[in-house]
Every structure is written in C-alpha cells, then in structure tokens.
Amino acid sequence: MTQLPRRKIVSPLQRGWASARLMQERHRLLIRNELSQVRGLIPILMKHRNGEQWSKKERAILLRDLRALSSLSPYLIPLLMPGGILMFPLLAWWLDSRRKERKDTVDR
Numbered sequence: 001m002t003q004l005p006r007r008k009i010v011s012p013l014q015r016g017w018a019s020a021r022l023m024q025e026r027h028r029l030l031i032r033n034e035l036s037q038v039r040g041l042i043p044i045l046m047k048h049r050n051g052e053q054w055s056k057k058e059r060a061i062l063l064r065d066l067r068a069l070s071s072l073s074p075y076l077i078p079l080l081m082p083g084g085i086l087m088f089p090l091l092a093w094w095l096d097s098r099r100k101e102r103k104d105t106v107d108r
Contacts, residue, residue: 020089027088034072038065 044058054062 023092024088027092031072031076034068037068041065041069 040061044054044062047058048054
C-alpha cells in the first residue's frame with residue numbers, strides 16, 4: 001500500500017516569519033542595489049575637501065548619487081537605532097500604505 005505524501009502543517013507564526021524573511025531579503029537587495037550605484041561618491045567628495053574644484057560632470061554625478069542616497073534614508077535610519085532591524089516590517093508597511101494613498105489620489 002502506498003502512502004500519500006504528508007502535507008506539512010505550517011503555523012501562522014511560521015508563515016509570518018517566512019513573510020518577514022522575504023521582506024527583509026527584498027529590502028536588503030534594494031539597499032545593496034542603491035549603494036552599489038553610489039560607489040564612486042567618496043573620491044569625488046574628497047576632491048573638494050582637498051581644495052580641488054568639481055567639474056560639471058562630477059557635479060552631475062554628485063547630484064545623482066545624493067538623490068539616490070536620500071531615497072534610502074528611511075531604510076538606513078532604523079539600522080542605526082538599537083534594535084532597528086526589528087522595525088523593518090513596520091517601516092515597509094508604512095511606506096507601502098503611503099504609496100497606496102498616493103495611487104488613490106492620482107487615480108481620482
């Protein structure tokens with residue numbers, strides 16, 4: 001007699017944990033992607049500190065990179081706080097709810 005494969009029973013806590021892990025992974029990849037785009041920022045910033053002038057191209061790069069970093073600030077602040085990593089699910093929920101409100105106002 002063949003046995004049917006058993007279904008693994010997943011508790012709500014396990015589902016919540018898996019959901020939090022997936023959310024954390026998405027945000028980790030987002031932050032890594034944004035930070036990889038601003039890799040050459042420090043040498044350009046140091047150029048001005050050392051008394052040299054920025055070219056127009058370097059100013060454009062600075063502006064682009066600083067804008068990319070400013071979009072990350074809500075993600076980086078919780079990392080600096082004690083126990084901040086635990087705030088990521090709350091932060092993701094808050095950012096998502098703000099996005100939904102904007103879509104509703106734009107659709108009207």
